Amino acid sequence: RTKELEEKLSSMETSPKKSLRSSQWLNKPDDLAMSALYADRYMNYGLTSEELLSGKPIIGIAQSGSDLAPCNQYHTTLAKRVREGIRTAGGIAIEFPTHPIQESSRRPTATLDRNLSYLSLVELLYAYPFDGVVLLTGCDKTTPAMLMAASTMNIPAICLNVGPMLNGYDRKALIGSGTVVWKARELHAAGEIDDTGVFDLVTKGTPSVGHCNTMGTASTMNALAEALGMALPGSAAIPAPYRERAQCAYKTGVQIVEMVHADRKPSDIMTREAFENAIMVNTAIGGSTNAPIHLNAIAKHIGVKLDLDDWDNIGHSLPLLVNLQPAGEYLGEEYHRAGGLQAVIAELLDQGRLHESALTANGKTIRENNAGKHSWDRRTIKEYGQPMLKDAGFLHITGNLFDSAIMKTSVISEEFRKVFLEDPNDPNAFESKAVVFDGPEDYHKRIETAEVDERTILVMRGTGPLGYPGAAEVVNMTAPGRLLKKGLKYSLPCIGDGRQSGTSGSPSILNASPEAAANGNLAILKDGDKLRVDLTKRKVNILISADEIKQRREELMARGGYKAIESHTPYQDLFRREVGPLSEGMVFPRATKFQRVAQD
Numbered sequence: 272r273t274k275e276l277e278e279k280l281s282s283m284e285t286s287p288k289k290s291l292r293s294s295q296w297l298n299k300p301d302d303l304a305m306s307a308l309y310a311d312r313y314m315n316y317g318l319t320s321e322e323l324l325s326g327k328p329i330i331g332i333a334q335s336g337s338d339l340a341p342c343n344q345y346h347t348t349l350a351k352r353v354r355e356g357i358r359t360a361g362g363i364a365i366e367f368p369t370h371p372i373q374e375s376s377r378r379p380t381a382t383l384d385r386n387l388s389y390l391s392l393v394e395l396l397y398a399y400p401f402d403g404v405v406l407l408t409g410c411d412k413t414t415p416a417m418l419m420a421a422s423t424m425n426i427p428a429i430c431l432n433v434g435p436m437l438n439g440y441d442r443k444a445l446i447g448s449g450t451v452v453w454k455a456r457e458l459h460a461a462g463e464i465d466d467t468g469v470f471d472l473v474t475k476g477t478p479s480v481g482h483c484n485t486m487g488t489a490s491t492m493n494a495l496a497e498a499l500g501m502a503l504p505g506s507a508a509i510p511a512p513y514r515e516r517a518q519c520a521y522k523t524g525v526q527i528v529e530m531v532h533a534d535r536k537p538s539d540i541m542t543r544e545a546f547e548n549a550i551m552v553n554t555a556i557g558g559s560t561n562a563p564i565h566l567n568a569i570a571k572h573i574g575v576k577l578d579l580d581d582w583d584n585i586g587h588s589l590p591l592l593v594n595l596q597p598a599g600e601y602l603g604e605e606y607h608r609a610g611g612l613q614a615v616i617a618e619l620l621d622q623g624r625l626h627e628s629a630l631t632a633n634g635k636t637i638r639e640n641n642a643g644k645h646s647w648d649r650r651t652i653k654e655y656g657q658p659m660l661k662d663a664g665f666l667h668i669t670g671n672l673f674d675s676a677i678m679k680t681s682v683i684s685e686e687f688r689k690v691f692l693e694d695p696n697d698p699n700a701f702e703s704k705a706v707v708f709d710g711p712e713d714y715h716k717r718i719e720t721a722e723v724d725e726r727t728i729l730v731m732r733g734t735g736p737l738g739y740p741g742a743a744e745v746v747n748m749t750a751p752g753r754l755l756k757k758g759l760k761y762s763l764p765c766i767g768d769g770r771q772s773g774t775s776g777s778p779s780i781l782n783a784s785p786e787a788a789a790n791g792n793l794a795i796l797k798d799g800d801k802l803r804v805d806l807t808k809r810k811v812n813i814l815i816s817a818d819e820i821k822q823r824r825e826e827l828m829a830r831g832g833y834k835a836i837e838s839h840t841p842y843q844d845l846f847r848r849e850v851g852p853l854s855e856g857m858v859f860p861r862a863t864k865f866q867r868v869a870q871d
């Protein structure tokens with residue numbers, strides 16, 4: 272045992288701050304028979320009455336890994352070390368499955384399941400005798416779903432990420448999981464690789480257990496969980512197969528028991544300051560465009576005010592420090608070896624950019640955990656003064672096409688900038704004609720024949736939370752094969768009411784709300800309409816007259832509004848009845864009023 276663990280264990284021998292929640296089930300002096308009934312089925316698999324009735328904290332292990340959720344599947348192994356940590360610290364572990372979410376194969380889209388997984392986890396945490404919970408996170412939506420549930424329940428909770436995969440390689444070239452899909456599509460469309468070549472190249476991006484090794488949504492959300500203070504310092508970036516990952520699982524198990532004794536709850540950790548820290552960290556790591564949706568959703572469930580203006584105001588003026596795909600070159604292993612998130616936080620602390628006294632899961636502040644842990648590898652994690660890019664955060668964009676959308680500027684390429692943004696008479700702005708697609712099926716059908724040239728804006732609609740239930744990751748669209756064959760060197764600008772994969776390097780304007788299916792103005796756009804995009808003013812406008820807009824809206828409503836695809840399952844229908852827009856985190860507004868139910 273290390274000195275640190277010894278100290279932690281001895282400090283925990285003091286009695287808990289308040290009586291345990293589980294005692295409402297397992298210690299009912301006025302109805303012993305009921306306590307026995309509650310306890311007896313857990314004894315079925317070998318737990319003893321001594322363990323269950325000893326007053327030790329009961330710790331849930333929320334297991335999100337299964338054969339159906341391969342990115343998180345390795346958690347079925349890691350959970351054994353979590354258990355040993357819990358046991359060593361004097362707790363009783365009860366592992367249970369959560370609703371699985373597999374990002375890449377779930378149809379119509381994995382985001383549909385975030386709120387379902389959230390709802391079901393709230394039910395489990397509320398209904399059973401848990402004093403605290405370890406949230407086994409990883410693949411994109413598993414992390415926000417679990418943090419949303421921890422927010423609603425507000426019992427002590429800590430995240431354990433499954434960790435990124437090892438690096439993928441094609442000969443010497445690094446192949447990033449997820450990111451490689453876009454490259455393979457382009458090579459295929461340009462005729463440079465055949466069908467087998469696509470399959471081979473894409474699967475090289477997935478060399479081991481773990482979540483995507485790029486700075487996609489999985490790496491982002493687990494980094495933000497750590498930045499919020501909801502995971503152990505240094506835990507987010509450890510690759511899944513590394514020994515430190517299993518050691519971290521053990522330490523997380525020890526920590527949650529201490530958190531229960533200290534009664535350190537999500538609402539003590541996830542304060543407004545913690546969310547602001549997470550927004551700033553998101554810029555420095557080059558985080559996914561899904562981050563605002565998920566972080567705003569978590570904030571809504573814990574009752575902290577947060578909106579997209581905060582992302583622009585707080586997050587835009589920070590630099591990109593992490594050289595990871597898709598905004599940079601490297602992958603998860605280099606990032607971890609270079610110091611991971613702790614090294615990024617150390618840079619931001621030096622500049623006084625973070626709320627340094629924000630409390631974290633281990634009872635220490637973000638400063639105490641991370642100050643001075645600078646990187647030794649400046650290829651991978653840059654110094655604050657010599658970043659990959661300045662002002663690298665998201666823009667919050669409005670206009671007459673939508674009320675709210677975001678844009679990730681860290682992925683705007685030099686080639687794109689030269690074509691669209693370097694007119695001295697109109698700096699940081701451009702005007703182009705739009706070609707409009709109604710969902711991914713329409714895009715695939717028409718992209719090769721539609722009137723698309725080197726300056727076209729591709730618009731994707733009908734893909735928001737209502738239109739394509741859950742909001743599809745389809746806004747980033749590949750240019751037609753004929754342009755790629757001619758050597759087009761940049762992604763065409765894309766605008767849409769859906770989302771974009773965190774692993775995509777497209778400079779898209781996405782998550783537009785209100786969406787077409789809510790009869791936002793995207794629904795009245797036609798092929799050939801001119802759009803003006805002004806990144807300085809944060810505006811996107813359709814260049815048609817107010818009268819024309821009014822007339823088109825009347826015609827739209829006379830047709831009964833925008834026609835989205837039908838619901839195919841009961842939950843898709845329920846989801847559409849309850850869900851709010853992407854700009855508000857795509858939560859179920861009615862669910863957010865059950866904040867902190869566990870305190871009652």
Ligand code: FES
Pocket residue numbers: 342373374375409410411449481482483487489
């Ligand atoms: Fe699961 Fe990327 S698809 S982490």
Ligand code: MG
Pocket residue numbers: 374411487488744772773774
């Ligand atoms: Mg994704």
